[in-house]
Amino acid sequence: MNFEFSEDQNLLREQARSFLDGECPPTLVRAVLNGQKTGNGDLAKKIADMGFTATVVPEEHGGLGLSYYELCVIAEEMGRSVAPTSFSSSVYLATEALMLAGSPAQKAAWLPKLASGEAIGTFAMAEGPGRATPGNLKTSLVAGKVGGKLTGTKVPVADASVANIAVVVVKSARGDGASLALVDLSGPGVSQSPIKMIDPTRTHSSVVFNGAAAELMGADGQGWALTQRLLDRAAVLFAWEQVGGAQAALEQAKNYAMGRYAFGRPIASYQAIKHKLANMYVKNTIARSNCYYGAWALATNADDLPLAAATARVGAIHAYEFASREDIQTHGGMGFTWEFDCQFHYRRSRLLSVNIGSLGQWQDKLINAAVTSDAA
Amino acid sequence: MDFEDSAEEARFRAEASAWLKANVPAKKELEGLDEIAASRLWQKRKYDAGWACIRWPREYGGRGGSAIEQVIWNQEEARYQVPGGVFSIGQGMAAPTLMTWGAEDHKLRYLPKLASGEEIWCQLFSEPAGGSDLAALRTKAEKVGDEWVINGQKIWTSGAHYSDYAILVTRSDPNVPKHQGLTYFFLSMKTPGIVVKPIKQISGGANFNEVYFTDVRIPDSQRLGAVGQGWQVSLTTLMNERASIGAGGGGVGFRQAVKLAQKLTIDDKPAIEDRSIRAKLADWFVQESGLKYTGYRSLTALSKGAIPGPENSIGKLVGAPKNQEMAAFCIDLLEEHGAIWDEELSEARGIFQLSYMSSPGLRIAGGTDEIMANIIAERVLGLPQDPRADKGIPFNKVPTGSN
Numbered sequence: 001m002n003f004e005f006s007e008d009q010n011l012l013r014e015q016a017r018s019f020l021d022g023e024c025p026p027t028l029v030r031a032v033l034n035g036q037k038t039g040n041g042d043l044a045k046k047i048a049d050m051g052f053t054a055t056v057v058p059e060e061h062g063g064l065g066l067s068y069y070e071l072c073v074i075a076e077e078m079g080r081s082v083a084p085t086s087f088s089s090s091v092y093l094a095t096e097a098l099m100l101a102g103s104p105a106q107k108a109a110w111l112p113k114l115a116s117g118e119a120i121g122t123f124a125m126a127e128g129p130g131r132a133t134p135g136n137l138k139t140s141l142v143a144g145k146v147g148g149k150l151t152g153t154k155v156p157v158a159d160a161s162v163a164n165i166a167v168v169v170v171k172s173a174r175g176d177g178a179s180l181a182l183v184d185l186s187g188p189g190v191s192q193s194p195i196k197m198i199d200p201t202r203t204h205s206s207v208v209f210n211g212a213a214a215e216l217m218g219a220d221g222q223g224w225a226l227t228q229r230l231l232d233r234a235a236v237l238f239a240w241e242q243v244g245g246a247q248a249a250l251e252q253a254k255n256y257a258m259g260r261y262a263f264g265r266p267i268a269s270y271q272a273i274k275h276k277l278a279n280m281y282v283k284n285t286i287a288r289s290n291c292y293y294g295a296w297a298l299a300t301n302a303d304d305l306p307l308a309a310a311t312a313r314v315g316a317i318h319a320y321e322f323a324s325r326e327d328i329q330t331h332g333g334m335g336f337t338w339e340f341d342c343q344f345h346y347r348r349s350r351l352l353s354v355n356i357g358s359l360g361q362w363q364d365k366l367i368n369a370a371v372t373s374d375a376a
Numbered sequence: 377m378d379f380e381d382s383a384e385e386a387r388f389r390a391e392a393s394a395w396l397k398a399n400v401p402a403k404k405e406l407e408g409l410d411e412i413a414a415s416r417l418w419q420k421r422k423y424d425a426g427w428a429c430i431r432w433p434r435e436y437g438g439r440g441g442s443a444i445e446q447v448i449w450n451q452e453e454a455r456y457q458v459p460g461g462v463f464s465i466g467q468g469m470a471a472p473t474l475m476t477w478g479a480e481d482h483k484l485r486y487l488p489k490l491a492s493g494e495e496i497w498c499q500l501f502s503e504p505a506g507g508s509d510l511a512a513l514r515t516k517a518e519k520v521g522d523e524w525v526i527n528g529q530k531i532w533t534s535g536a537h538y539s540d541y542a543i544l545v546t547r548s549d550p551n552v553p554k555h556q557g558l559t560y561f562f563l564s565m566k567t568p569g570i571v572v573k574p575i576k577q578i579s580g581g582a583n584f585n586e587v588y589f590t591d592v593r594i595p596d597s598q599r600l601g602a603v604g605q606g607w608q609v610s611l612t613t614l615m616n617e618r619a620s621i622g623a624g625g626g627g628v629g630f631r632q633a634v635k636l637a638q639k640l641t642i643d644d645k646p647a648i649e650d651r652s653i654r655a656k657l658a659d660w661f662v663q664e665s666g667l668k669y670t671g672y673r674s675l676t677a678l679s680k681g682a683i684p685g686p687e688n689s690i691g692k693l694v695g696a697p698k699n700q701e702m703a704a705f706c707i708d709l710l711e712e713h714g715a716i717w718d719e720e721l722s723e724a725r726g727i728f729q730l731s732y733m734s735s736p737g738l739r740i741a742g743g744t745d746e747i748m749a750n751i752i753a754e755r756v757l758g759l760p761q762d763p764r765a766d767k768g769i770p771f772n773k774v775p776t777g778s779n
Contacts, residue, residue, distance in 0.1 A: 001385075001444075001679045002378050003672040069377065254757060269760040271746070274753035281752055282690045286666030289687070293669045296377045315662040360651065363658035370661055371634060371648065 003292060009069050016077040019050055024081040026341050032084040032201045033344070039084030039201065040120075040162040047083075048117020053091055057099070062112035068236075068299040072291070075237045079244030079352075082344045084201035086120050086159035092237040093230070093356075094121025097167040100233070101180055101218035101226045110165060110182075122163040124154035124207060125227070131361065132169070134177025134224050141170045141181045141214055150183050150214035153206065158355065160185060160192050160205035167217060168209075175221020183214040199347035231356050232309040236294035239309075239316035242352050243287050246316070249323035249345040250280045253330040260332075273330060280323045287312070287319035310366035317352075317359050324349040379672070381448070382679065388445050392452045395427060400456045412496070412538055415459040419493025429467055429491040436475070436483055437491030443678045462535060466490045466497030470543045472616045474562070477600040477609050486541070486562075498539035498565070499613065500530040500587060505776065507532070508747050510545075510614075511554045511607055512766075512774070515589060517546035517561070524548075524561065524599070526569075526592040532741075536572045536585040539565050543613060544594075545606045550772040557771050558606030563594045579733040627699030627731040627738070628706055630661050636723070640709050647709055656705060663698050667691055686756040692738075693748040700735035703728050 005013070023046050024039070031037035047053065055071045057063020071091070078087055095114045098107055098121070113119035125132050127139060139152025154168060163185055172179040183190070189212030192205040218226050254277055257268035267273050294312030297305040324345035328335035335342040353359060381389055399421060406414045422428040423437065430446040432438020439445075471490050474483055489495040506513035515528025526546060536542070542565055549557035565572075569592035574582040601609040634657060637648040647653050667690070674684035706728040707714035716722050717729035739745050753759045766774040 001381065001672060001675045003669065004377065004676045254759070257759070265763060266760055269762055271750065271762065274757075274759050275746070275749040277757055277759065278693075278749040278752040281757060282693055285670060285687050285690050286663060286694065289666045289669035289673060290662060292377070292673065293665065299377070310658075311662055311665050314658055315666055318659070318662070360655060363655045364651070366658040366661060367634075367648070367654040370630075370658075371638075 003296070005069060005073065009073050012070055013073045013077065016050075016052070016074050017080070019046075020077055020081040020083065023047075024083050026082075026344070029082050029084055029201055029344055030341070035200070038203075040086055040159070040203065043083070044085045044087075044120070044162075045117060047085060047087060053087070053095075053117045054115035055091075057095060057111050057115040061107060061115060063115040069295055071237060072240045072295040072298070075240035076244035076291075079241030079348075080248045082201065082245060082248070082348050086122065086162055086203075088234075088238065088241065088355075089122040089159040089163065090114060090120045092234040093123035094163070094165065094167055096233050097121075097123060097180065097217065097226075097230050098182075100230055102182070103217070106182055106215065106217060113164070119164040120159065120162050121165045121167065122157060122159045123167045123230075124157040124160070125169045126156060127152070127154060131358075134171065137169065137171040137178060139168060139170045139209065141168075141172075141179060141216065143216075143220075147213055147215045148181070149189070149211040150181055150209040151211055153208050155206040156195055156197065156204040157192075157207045158202060158204050160207050161194060161203050166207070168214070169223055169227055172221045172223060175219070176224035177221070178223035178227065179220045180217040180223045180226055181214040182217045183209065183212055187213050189213065197351065199351040201344070201347070202351060228306075232306050233298060234356055235309040235313040235362070236291070236298045236305075238352060238356055239287070239291050239294055239312035242316035242320040242349065243284065243291050245345055245348055245352070246280070246284045246287065246320040246323040249320070249327040249342075249349075250277065250284060252342065252345070253277060253280065253323075253327040256331050267330075276326050276330060280319075280326055283315075283319040283322050287315035290315040304369070306365065307369035310362045310369055313356075313362045314359065314366055317362070320345070320349040321353060385444060385448060385679065388441075389448050389452060392427070392449050395425065396452055396456060399425065400458060406459070411459060412462055415462045416493045418458050418460060419463060423492040428493075429471070432471070432475075432487065432491060437488035442681075444675065447675055447678065462496055462538065463490070463493055465499050465534060466495070466539075466541075469499055469613045469616045470497040470541070470562070473543060473560075473600065473609060473613045476612045477560070478562075479597075482562075482598075495540040496535065496538060497541045497543065498533050498535045500533055500536075500542045500544040501610070501613070502532045503529060504531050508744055510610065511558065512771075513545060513547060513558070515544075515546045516550075517548040517559055517594075519548070519596070519603075522596050524559075524594045524596060526561075526589045526594060528589050530587040530589075531575070532584050533572075533587050534584045536565065536587050537574055541565060543600075545610050547771065548603055548606070551770050552604070553768055554766060554771045554774065555607040556604055558610070559603050560600045560606040560609040561594050561598050562600060563592070563598055567592050567594070569593070577734075577737065579730065579737070581734075627735060628702040628728060630657065630664050630702075632724075632727075633657060633660070633702055633706055636706050636709055636728075653709075660698060660702055663694050667694055686752075689748070689752055689756060692742065693745055693752070696735065696738040697745065699731060699738055703732035703735055707732060 023043055032039050051064055052074050054063040055066050056068055059065040098111055114121055141148045141150050166183050166185055168181045168183055170179050170181050189210045192207040195204050195206050197204050257273050258266055260267050290312045294308045297308035327345055328342045331342055334340050401418055426439055429438040430441040430449050434440045467490055503513045517524045517526050542563055544561045544563055546559055547557055548559035569590045571588040573586045575584055576582050637653055638646055640647045642650045670687050674688045677684040710723055717726050719725050722729055754761055
């Protein structure tokens with residue numbers, strides 16, 4: 001049994017943590033929240049200079065060719081620091097989509113740039129309220145002589161304002177009813193406007209495609225299956241971000257409870273508070289151990305990746321949601337003020353809960369996977 | 377990361393597995409034996425072949441193996457339905473306490489018979505006035521010559537009615553603060569003056585007892601630790617109690633609940649297709665999976681010869697309420713039929729009903745949910761203890777409900 005990160009991986013964790021403590025302190029998150037700074041400038045560049053964006057990209061495409069264990073370690077630290085950057089869009093979604101479904105030419109064109117941080121990518125699926133399905137997608141790709149033309153509106157799209165490319169889920173008359181399209185966001189026929197989000201530390205846009213030049217990624221009519229595979233992979237990485245955030249929220253609540261006195265003693269000595277924090281620890285531990293399972297399944301490309309991913313994701317949603325809410329509750333009225341940092345986790349946990357499919361979707365996927373693996 | 381054994385572990389597993397395959401008693405062999413006789417038969421067979429109490433030193437009846445070997449043995453043995461629960465308190469709690477605090481001649485006398493299953497032990501700790509607040513116990517120990525005279529009452533003592541020996545913690549000095557006035561012993565359950573009265577549980581079983589002491593005499597040589605050191609000795613026992621009850625297992629599990637949801641219908645469709653059913657099942661899968669992989673993380677530490685982190689302390693706090701919720705959920709799925717508890721009429725011979733009626737006990741035994749949460753808060757997260765109304769006060773001046 002060797003169900004633990006290696007010494008090198010733990011060393012990387014320490015490096016990532018001290019780097020982010022220095023470069024992404026709460027004061028930066030706050031400045032981004034207040035609209036005084038962006039996390040997509042200096043911070044994004046420094047993250048790329050650390051090599052984090054290149055972690056799992058193969059060396060032939062300019063990456064470091066490391067394992068997903070390393071990327072999970074980095075993801076946890078990103079979540080812990082509530083990093084206000086496009087890292088997840090570019091690394092967990094666009095880069096993964098290219099590695100999963102990109103043609104050799106698409107990979108050669110974009111993977112080196114995504115790895116170096118020269119380019120940023122994102123992923124666009126949602127088109128409005130409610131769950132996207134092949135049946136309700138409206139965005140379409142019309143094939144032309146060279147490539148095709150993309151038409152439709154995607155909203156919200158994370159990080160579109162800083163991204164060079166987007167991987168877009170479009171409807172298809174073939175196969176599973178969807179395809180993936182790769183579009184250069186700087187080209188003609190693309191317009192976008194920023195939208196206000198529950199978590200303003202992550203930029204999002206409404207993106208309108210009006211005959212924008214785009215290419216198929218993967219085969220026409222296989223886009224829904226590819227999307228599910230992509231989301232399974234991304235779910236493990238998002239779950240690690242959520243677990244990192246949940247741990248930070250627990251520590252924040254604990255530090256406050258130790259220092260805050262009521263009725264002559266620290267509120268951390270009251271069972272009502274102790275049990276709240278103990279329950280956070282329990283949920284965090286369940287989520288973290290399931291994330292280990294997800295990391296293993298992702299790193300080894302295991303057959304039960306869909307089950308492991310859904311298990312990690314569901315546990316992580318529960319843990320971060322609970323921790324961020326109870327963090328505010330532990331702080332009392334101060335936790336509800338703009339002046340305190342509790343809001344970082346409350347906003348981020350809600351965003352992360354819906355950005356690659358909500359709790360219900362992943363619970364549903366989990367049962368599909370668990371019952372299938374049972375029958376097998 | 378991987379789930380593989382090291383070469384050494386794989387060798388041990390293969391050896392254990394082969395021996396088990398050849399030696400697990402056939403159903404026929406156990407026919408007509410009660411639980412204790414069947415447990416003794418299997419334990420003796422393991423002991424004779426050197427497979428009992430893997431971690432214990434050989435001179436005390438064990439195998440001299442490592443912690444990870446004990447775990448591997450448990451995994452392999454769990455593949456079979458073998459009896460043996462009656463030894464868990466003696467081997468899991470009394471033995472580690474004897475090993476830490478006992479005299480050498482006691483260890484040589486008692487441990488091998490614990491390992492062989494010849495002697496069964498129970499744990500005389502909880503009292504009517506001291507459960508979660510164990511150190512508030514009142515059973516009195518008075519020194520008379522070379523002996524101690526014990527008077528008082530214990531409660532919730534599992535297996536007292538069939539045990540040969542017991543570990544016992546008593547109040548030897550009521551004039552000092554509560555933790556300082558305790559003294560710890562072991563004794564024969566055949567000692568005159570002991571009366572055992574079974575307690576009937578809401579599940580219908582009667583696994584635990586009240587135990588009354590009237591002028592029970594124990595030689596001073598059967599004291600473990602110094603006079604007044606009983607609390608420290610008790611902590612050795614309790615640490616091992618949580619390790620052995622820790623898993624909080626048993627009861628209805630995810631696979632059973634899925635099977636039921638596949639079989640039953642809601643509005644003429646399989647219940648498993650219902651979104652609200654799937655959501656609940658998914659959350660329980662996450663909990664079971666989380667406990668499983670938390671266990672793997674601890675095993676990894678053991679495998680490397682390190683001490684596992686605090687993460688395993690969540691087991692009972694997650695597992696016990698989950699059992700109760702899942703049992704209630706399965707009964708709900710059965711609708712009105714779920715209220716029937718009859719081995720012939722009930723689905724799956726009544727395991728959902730039995731599980732529901734047993735689950736409150738799991739949430740209490742070995743530390744209530746609330747005490748487990750306190751332990752996590754104080755020992756894992758480092759939060760301060762509650763201020764105590766009895767702190768520093770002589771035990772006989774502490775307020776109680778009866779004065």
